Each structure stands twice: as structure tokens, then as C-alpha cells.
Amino acid sequence: MQMPAILKQLLMLLADGKFHSGSALSVAVGISRSAIWKQLQALTDLGVELIAVSGKGYRLGHGLVLLNQAEIEQNLHPPAQALLHKLEIHDVLHSTNTYLLEQARQGGVSGQVCLAEYQSAGKGRRGRSWVSPFAQNIYISLLWRYQDGPAAIAGLSLAAGVAVVRALRALGIHEIGLKWPNDIYWRYRKLAGILVEVSGESGGPCYAVLGLGLNFYLSPQQAEIIDQPWTDICRIMGDADSYQLRNKLVGLLLNELLPMLANFSSSSFSHYVQEWRTYDCMLARDVKIVIGEQSYLGKVAGINDDGLLLLEMPDGSVRSFASGEVSVKAL
Known part of the structure; x- marks a missing residue:
């Protein structure tokens, strides 16, 4: 689902990080100032961090880079390019995992990838919700089909953890740890979580949807409901412009996750167990x-x-x- 055009237009105007008066926004978008206020409130409801200063106007509380298919694909290596069947980027979804599970039930094929700028019902393990502010983190799911039953892909979420660590290291981030079974930590603070959902006959074909929620930037206000130590990419890298690496990181993740999914039925978790142990932070x-x-x-x-x-x-x-x-x- 795509964001209403007027909200996307406002975001693009504010993306420069500068203050914009309500009057200027009103003229640029072609609606009244009172309507501008309502639209800005709608952005806030999506988790967009806005700062309002009397006499100056409005600006984003943090830099903004939207997901871009061309930029993501520029960072793909040939093996990942060959395995990528379809890449979808949605402005708003209930959940990337739920979306791909429905696609799978309708005949979706291996290599389908779904990203969302915002999840209205993002989920983690054991029914937990996932904090999903608009255009600030990475919410991605991948679909893959297997000829054997679910038992044949045991350990898939752990292998996915290894793949995510490899991608983060390729971005230049180290001191990454894995917390069994599917959390990614940096210095004992949660950075990302993995959710694998499998469906199919016990002895026959099955499909897996692998979802990853990764904190790229969270404001202190947005993180208030998180009940454990956490961190994000921007804090780890300590660079105000780190948010510009968002599309690059998606490409790096696909470089690792797609081959892992494609080869897992033949290599199994045995191919990853020793490396997983080197990252075990517990x-x-x-x-x-x-x-x-x-x-x-x-x-x-x-x-x-x-x-x-x-x-x-x-x-x-x-x-x-x-x-x-x-x-x-x-x-």
C-alpha cells in the first residue's frame, strides 16, 4: 500500500532537514494551513519525528532517506541478483511477513522480497509487536520454497542470523553478537530480530517467510516502549549522515540472505553452526x-x-x- 500523494509530497519537502513554515508548505502543496497541520499530524502518527518551532515552522527531527529499488539493486552482487525474483517496496503494510505469507498462499515463488517503510502491525517472536516508525528502520521479508517438509529446514533462523552478521560486517560494523535463537546484538544491546514462519505438509513441500526488523534510527520517544536495552545503526556508527546508508544495507542483506535461503536445503545448518558459535554473545x-x-x-x-x-x-x-x-x- 502506498502513502497518500500529499503526505509523500510533504515528506519530500521536509527531507532537506531545514525549517519550513506552515505558509510555505501550504503554498507548495496547494492546501490550507489548517489542512497542512492535519497532514503533519498524520505523518507524526506514522512515527515521523517532527520538530515545530514558533516563528520558524517545521522540520524533521532526523534525516530521511526513502527506500529506493534502483539504489538497492546497485549494491547487489550477481549471485543475489540471479536469485531475486521480485522486489516490492510498500509505504505502509500491516506486516511484511503477513504480506508474503499471503503471497505464498496465492502461489508466490522463491525469491520474492518485500520491504515496507512502515508496519502498522509489525511482529516479532511469540506475538510481540515491533516498533516500526516510518522510513527510519529496515523491515524486510523474503519468501523461499523447499521440496522437503519443515523438519528439513530446522535451524534456518539461526543461519539467517549469521547472514545478517555478515552483512553488518560488510557495512563496517563489528562487535556484533547473536542471542539464541534469533536476535542480533551489538555490545549486548538489541539491534535486530528475525522471525521465520513456515507452512506446508510435514513430509512434503513447504515454504518459509523470513522476516527481519533492524533498527536503523529510533528516537528516544519511539524507543520508550521497548522493554530491553537497544541500539541502532546511527548510534553504532556515530555519524549524523549514517541514515544515508539505508539502501546500501538492504542490498548487503540481500547479498547474504538470498544465497543462504537458496542453498539451505543442501547445506543445512551444519554449514553455519561453527560461525554461529563465534558470534554467540550469551x-x-x-x-x-x-x-x-x-x-x-x-x-x-x-x-x-x-x-x-x-x-x-x-x-x-x-x-x-x-x-x-x-x-x-x-x-
Whole structure:
């Protein structure tokens, strides 16, 4: 779904980061000043950070770069270009994952990629919502079909974590860690989350939709509802112009995620397990594992070759946990 043209026009006028008076915006867009105020309020409702100063007008609280298909594709390597079937960029969606799941049910093919500037119902694992301000982060989902059942692609979300780390390192960001099963951290602060949703017959063909929500820039106000330590690309890189790398990072992510999805049925998680272990930021840390009404305390002992979490219990025994509805909290 695309944003109303008048809102997009206002965004483009404000994208220079300078103050614009209500009168000037009114003339440029061709509507009354009171209508301008209502349109600016609509932008605020989408999570656009606006600053209003009496006598000066309005400006964006942070730089703005919209997703651009041509710029994304300029950063694609030939293997990713060959695997990319279709790239869609939406202004507003309920959820990129939900959208591609529906496309898959209607016959969508491997290599379909969906991006959104804003998600009205972005989601994470275990039904959690994902903070999704307009044009400030990266919300991307990819569809891939497999000939075997869901059991054959176990560990896919962990492999995706490795692919995301590779892309971030290609952007020049290091000190990235992975928190089992599908969170990406920087210095123990959450940077991104992965959600893989699989559908199909237990022994037959299936399809997977891999979704990634990555914080590129979050204002303090937008981050207030996040209940854990967090960070974003702009804070990590410490550059006021880092937001200009948004399209480049999408290209780098596709360079890693598309080949991973395409090759996973033949290479499986075994191809990624050792690298995943090098990024494990919870290793040897005390944690609390929650499964429904039950909880377990112990020390993380890494993952086994199948990607299950290993927990050293207080009595010295080691238990393994599959991802499913498991929640892992550092103590």
C-alpha cells in the first residue's frame, strides 16, 4: 500500500532537514494551513519525528532517506541478483511477513522480497509487536520454497542470523553478537530480530517467510516502549549522515540472505553452526529460560550441532532446548 500523494509530497519537502513554515508548505502543496497541520499530524502518527518551532515552522527531527529499488539493486552482487525474483517496496503494510505469507498462499515463488517503510502491525517472536516508525528502520521479508517438509529446514533462523552478521560486517560494523535463537546484538544491546514462519505438509513441500526488523534510527520517544536495552545503526556508527546508508544495507542483506535461503536445503545448518558459535554473545552467561509456566535457571553452554540451546543446570547436568515458545533472559 502506498502513502497518500500529499503526505509523500510533504515528506519530500521536509527531507532537506531545514525549517519550513506552515505558509510555505501550504503554498507548495496547494492546501490550507489548517489542512497542512492535519497532514503533519498524520505523518507524526506514522512515527515521523517532527520538530515545530514558533516563528520558524517545521522540520524533521532526523534525516530521511526513502527506500529506493534502483539504489538497492546497485549494491547487489550477481549471485543475489540471479536469485531475486521480485522486489516490492510498500509505504505502509500491516506486516511484511503477513504480506508474503499471503503471497505464498496465492502461489508466490522463491525469491520474492518485500520491504515496507512502515508496519502498522509489525511482529516479532511469540506475538510481540515491533516498533516500526516510518522510513527510519529496515523491515524486510523474503519468501523461499523447499521440496522437503519443515523438519528439513530446522535451524534456518539461526543461519539467517549469521547472514545478517555478515552483512553488518560488510557495512563496517563489528562487535556484533547473536542471542539464541534469533536476535542480533551489538555490545549486548538489541539491534535486530528475525522471525521465520513456515507452512506446508510435514513430509512434503513447504515454504518459509523470513522476516527481519533492524533498527536503523529510533528516537528516544519511539524507543520508550521497548522493554530491553537497544541500539541502532546511527548510534553504532556515530555519524549524523549514517541514515544515508539505508539502501546500501538492504542490498548487503540481500547479498547474504538470498544465497543462504537458496542453498539451505543442501547445506543445512551444519554449514553455519561453527560461525554461529563465534558470534554467540550469551555463552557462559547466567540466564533464565521460560517455557509457558515453567522456568529454568542455568548457564548457557552454547548450541549443539542441530542448533538447540544447551543449558548447564545448577547440578552440573546439561539440558537442550528447541526454539519454539522458549524465552531466554539474561540475569
